[in-house]
Amino acid sequence: MKEKSYISNNIYNVYRALILGAFCLGFLCTAGAQESGLTDTVFIIKEVHDTLWLPPHADLQDVHTGPASTSRYDRRVHRYRRHWAALIPTHTKMQFAGNMGLLSFGFGWDYGKRNQWETDLSLGFVPKYNSDKAKATFTLKQNYIPWSLQIKQSRFSAEPLTCGIYFNTVFGNEFWVSEPERYPKGYYGFSSKVRIHAFLGQRLTYDIDPKRRFTAKNLTLFYEISTCDLYIISAFTNRYLRPRDYLSLSFGVKLQLL
Secondary structure, eight states: OHHHHHHHHHHHHHHHHHHHHHHHHHHHHHHHHHHHTOOOEEEEOTTTOEEEEEOTTOOGGGOEEEEOOOOHHHHHHHHHHHHHHTTSOOEEEEEEOSSSOSEEEEEEEEESTTSOEEEEEEEEEEOOTTSSSOEEEEEEEEEEOOOOEEOTTSSEEEEEEEEEEEEEEEOSTTOOSSOOTTSOTTSSOSOSSEEEEEEEEEEEEEEOOGGGOSSOSEEEEEEEEEEEHHHHHHHHHOTTOOHHHHOEEEEEEEEEOO
8 A cells, every 4th residue: 555655646746747847848938939039920921922020019120021931832822812802792783773673783893903894793673563573684794994083182083984885684484585486587686585785974982981981991873874785776777766765874872892
């Protein structure tokens, strides 16, 4: 019994010594790291692949730059993340009329050197009116904004010209891409399901104060005057038609998210 008690005491003493040693070693390493400045903050600069070493409590004069040792795998991961990040929509839109439905809602992307290009995807709603049921529409829209002019020193800017095209389709069995067999060949000569539109318009943008931003960084109001392929053909073949018969006026709002 005495021998077992002696062995137990030795094991306990060794265990206690190990714990105390580990605590002291951790304390010394932490203190040494703080004194030598090893707790630096590392910033990886996008595209350039440089590293900024910023010691604790350092001024900008203490920042040193140098090439980062990135592997082929690291560069591939950065490209992979950058390509997927490009799929995140940069804005949302709501539009009234424009042969896209009574109301249409969607999202899109800005790109180009000056974000002068936009691509939008929208879903629209058409009430049933005199038909049997309401209908849904889908629109693919391409916008071009050549100029953006700031209004004096205010947060407002104007886009005096916007233009583009969009493709619109209506969901429903009563609409078709090619003529059904019940019609003589070439009787209509056009699709009742897909329309190609062209438009011109203008915009007014308000840049939201950064301190007051919640979901969007700026808000844009716009209007557009549009027509479609079928209306253009009708205007040239029927001289009695007036502009109001083949031109459509629409209004919308855009929220810039990114």
